[in-house]
Amino acid sequence: MTSGWPATLQYGSVALRPLAYRDARAWRAVRRRNAAWLMPWDATVPPGGNERPATFRTLVSRLNRHARQGHGMPFAIDVDGQFAGQVTVNNIQRGSAQFASIGYWLDRDVAGRGVMPTAVALVIDHCFRSAGLHRIEVCIRPENSNSLRVMEKLGIREIGYAPKFLHIDGAWRDHRIFAITVEECPEGMLARLSLPSHE
Template identity: 70%
Template sequence: MRPWPARLHDGEITLRPLRYSDQADWRSARERNVAWLAPWDATAPPGAENRPATFRQLVRRLHGLARDGSAYPFAVEVSGRFAGQVTVSNIVRGSAQFGSLGYWLDRDYAGRGVMPMAVAMVIDHCFFTAGLHRIEIAIRPENSNSLRVVEKLGLREVGFAPKFLHIDGAWRDHRLYAVTVEECPDGMRARLSS
């Protein structure tokens, strides 16, 4: 099995490449959840290159990164309905074999175990198909929902990064969590289920 494109499935949850045809569902979810997501959304700092202006540009950029092997942008579906996104980015090969994982979820699906399972599926894919050694997740200290995801998965906190990412219009502190393949030899899904 090759690392990308990939389609992952567990129960009612399916992860697949983000595609142009997701535009209406993606936009609807983002608009309905603007207050829910805005405090955690990355923003471009002053003077930085602008982010993609359209959904098509976003998908095109993510597909290019996926072709280069530097990102895996997954759409999250629950029972066939678009529910959010999990993206592994900043993939480094060579001696590091590392990637950063980020995610967002439509509030309608929160509290149902969707995101912990989706993140577990992606980590397993990164370790056992893509050959990565370490996955890191950066979370704002105030983001209790995301903190619950890493707690459910048993990821260990490895550090604190002051002013780590530009989020919601300012440089924000983040707590750093990580897992290596040696820490879950049977997979993250198995760890989540135990």
């Protein structure tokens, strides 16, 4: 089991908790309502891949298995007590790396209210303080202005560019790479988010 997992995190109206089977109805409703908005950013299986699109139950089962093995932390985002999206810590590496990556998506109905920057800040703080990780990376398509804005608000610097990095929305897509280490935010990400220089 990952150090620091399971966990529940909260700041104001934004709460994060382990994604659960009981989220199925709300998850499906949010994904259905946001299908067109999320499709350009959703991972897809490349040609020749033998994976079928996962059902929600299969998704939760896989994420929970990864969490038990210490490879991830799948958080559901609740806003005012209602399911609104996910932040998932992926590819946790221990040993000399102490590294992980983060992916996220959000219900469009609550976008623009600072929910995702808050959620990502809470998760990064948890990764550094409770899970003992040293570095967090976020990879974003260059066209995804909403996700890029999250990095801007959090003051997470761009460190590179990965051509044809992931299969997204039916094709191999380039990604911009952002990363932060624990030394870069001794005050914590949530505190950094409230600083005027990162607004």
